[in-house]
Amino acid sequence: MVAEPEGPEPEGEGPEQAEGPGQSGRKPTSDEAHSAFAPPTVPARPEPPAEEHPTSEFAVPAGVAPPGTSEEDQPTSEFATPTGVAETAGAAETEGSAFAPPSTYSARHSPPAFTPAEGVPLVTLTKDAPWQDRMRTMLRMPVGERPVPEAVQRHEEGxxxxxxxxxxTLRIGELLLAGGEGAEDVEAAMFAIxxxxxxxxxxxxxxxxLLSITYQPSLVDDPVTANRTVRRRATDYTRLAAVFRLVHDISSPESEVSLEEAYRRLAEIRRNRHPYSGWVLTVASGLLAGAASVLVxxxxxxxxxxxxxxxLGDRLAWVCAGRGLPEFYxxxxxxxxxxxxxxxxxxxxxxxxxxAVITGGLFALIPGRALVAGVQDGLTGFYITAAAxxxxxxxxxxxxVIGVLSVLYLGLALGAGLTPETALHSVERPEVQLLAAMALSLCFAVLLQQERNTVLLVTLNGGVAWSVYGALALTADIPTVAATAIAAGLVGLFGQMLSRYRYASALPxxxxxxxxxxxxxxxxFGLLAIARGELNNGLASLSKAAALALAIAIGVNLGSEMFRLFLRVPGVGEPAPRRKAAKRTRGF
Incomplete structure (x- = not known):
């Protein structure tokens, strides 16, 4: 063993390399003896004197407090809680649902709410009432006030x-709207389904x-919207009655109609042919015009x-329709x-x-069905549909007007003696005119493709309308417009009674x-006066015709509303649930 030379301790060696008690004569442990993952031993460097410490020119001088120790140098938020003020527990409200009541709300100390003097009415829906009235009542209520539904028809577990x-729903609504049903009744049927x-x-x-329906599962779920366009319109009251029966069966708890069954019945309704052929309709239009000519x-x-x-006019119109010409031509x-x-x-x-010949032909052409439906939609608040x-x-x-005036101008040029004549002679032969009025209603029912079991009832209703009109306008000398409105009101009243008895539409x-x-x-007579150059008389006569048409439409709607107003539930004897009015505007 070779002894180490004596000398001063090398600078930079730490105490690990110095000889201590009990370690004299031992060789320091080599660095290879340590683990490769152990941190290397760093010898401690002796602390230099104070005057040898290098200082930065940016260092804080001795005796000066570092920045941030004073209150003025510490920037604070203007929203921070001041020192010494204890934070209130729960002051910071946690984020929750938008529909949850705020934490400051208390049911015991709730804010005052306005309550009408008569109280908040409780809406009760009688199951014995027709589905039209029940659905109209709910449609005119806000969504939050509608009673919770009881699913009438069973569906899947999911x-x-x-x-x-x-x-x-859209397919049934399309058939109803295309058949001429009012917008309110179409909405009621869709809502019932x-x-x-x-x-x-x-x-x-x-x-x-356009028909559309929106369904929202809950207040926080996205709504589902579907729509359907009505492109073709066909007058078929037999199909309309079948659709009403389907809606009644779906909304009735006594009958079970699954979705598959409803689709099957709807397909059958679409495939069913019209009860009367085209030639039968042509003959009916001729008899209608003949009965109207006898009526005047x-x-x-x-x-x-x-x-x-x-x-001849009907066949000519069929030819134009077969060539694809619009309904106007x-x-x-x-x-x-x-x-x-x-x-x-x-x-x-x-x-x-x-x-009388021209008047009878015009009776078969005047669009009374569309006029009544349009005025009814306007009175019930469906202004867009009514305007259309x-x-x-x-x-x-x-x-x-174009078709008649073009021929009248030609007739006057040829020297035809067309002069205004008296329209009605009901005083001379009331029995004949009553039979003519009933025949006119019967032919009109055939043109509308009504069911055969309803033709007799509507014929009697037409006879009642003409009898009331003749008694008021020709016997009691009541103005023509007022007499027409009263007679039309009775028609609407009796029609609504018959429809409720059969759970069908009132239109047939x-x-x-x-x-x-x-x-x-x-x-x-208005067109004839215009053709003769008498513009004032012509416009006056056409204005009277427009007033009579509006009187018919308003009278029919008023009669229906009067029946609903005094409707009583069958077998109970209590008034039906009150139907809220369609409050669209108040005039101020």
Whole structure:
């Protein structure tokens, strides 16, 4: 063993390398003896004297307090709680649901709320009442105030199939709207279907050509919206009655109609043919025109002339429809034949009342169905649909005016002696005119493709309308417009009673019954006066025709509303649930 040379301790060696007690003569442990993962031993460097410490020129001088120790140098937020003020427990409100009541709300110390003097009415829906009244009542209520629905029809365990229910609702609403049903009744039917299958938060919307329905599962879920466009309109009251029966069965708890069964019945309704063929409709239009000509004073010859001209006009309109021409030109073509027949009879040596021939032809063309539906939609608050329906009526009337005036101008140029004549002679033969009015209603019902078991009822309703009108206007000397409105009101009242008895639509019992009240003669005399150059008389007569048409529409709607106002639940004897009015505007 070689001894280490004596000398001063090398600078930089730490105490680990110095010889201590009990370690004299031992060789220091080599660095290779340590683990590769152990931190290397760093020898302690002796602390230099104070004067040898290098200082930064940015260092804080000795005796000066470092920054941040004084209160003025510590920046604080203006929203921070001052020192010495204890934080209130729960002052910071945790974020929660938007629909949860605030933490400061207390049911015992709730803010005062306005309560009407009569209290908040409790809405009760009687199951014995017709589904139309129950659905109208709920549709006019806010969503939060509607009673919780009881699903009438069973569905899958996972809940109702929302897309299929919405699709079925739209398809049924399309058939009703295309058949001429009012917008309010279409919305009520759509709401009844969706509610019967368990979709309570539904909002149906009906316009003239678009149907839409929105379903929202809850207040925090995204809504589901579906819509359907009505492109074709066909007058078939048999199909309309079948759809009403389907809606009644779906909304009734006594019958079980699954979604598959409802789709099957809807497909059958679509596939069913019209109860009357095209030639039967042509003959019915001719008989309608003949009955209308007798109603305004015509004889047998006038009856035959009006019937033949109306059938020719109907066939001409069918030809135009087969060529794809719009309905406007179809009405122009249909109005040409009666006017041409009247001019030809005037130029002939026969003594024929030409005015009765043209008036009878106009009775078969005046769009009374669309007029009644348009005014009803306006009175119930569906202004967009009402404006569209009335615009359609305006176009059809303009088409009739063009067709008749073009022939009248030609007849006057040829020297036809067309002069205004008395329209009605009800005092001389009331029995004949009553039979003519009933025949007119019957033919009108056939043109509307009504069910055969409803034709007799609507024929009797038309006879009642004409009897009341004749008694008021011709016997009691009541103004024509007022007498027409009263007679139309009775038609609406009886039609609503018959529809509730059969759980069907009121249109089949109302539309054909107002046929004898249509302003055919006033329309003809107005057009004749314009053709003769008497503009003031013509406009006055056309204004009277418009007033009579509005009286018919308003009377029908008022009669229906009066029946609903005093409706009593069958077998209970209590008034039906109060139906809230459609408060759209208040006038201030």
């Amino acid at each position: 809940g109702p199939a929302v897309p299929r229910v919405l699709d079925l 969706s509610r019967s299958y368990g979709l309570d938060r539904c909002e149906p919307t009906v316009t003239f050509t 004073g015509g004889d047998v010859l006038v009856f035959l002339a009006a019937a033949v001209s109306a059938m 179809q009405f122009v073509a249909a109005a040409l034949a009666p006017a041409a027949m009247a001019v030809a009879l005037t130029l002939s040596p026969l003594d024929v009342r030409a005015s 329906r009335l615009l359609e009526v305006g176009y059809l009337i303009v088409a009739i 019992y109302v539309t054909a019954a107002i046929g004898p009240l249509l302003p055919g003669s006033a329309t003809y």
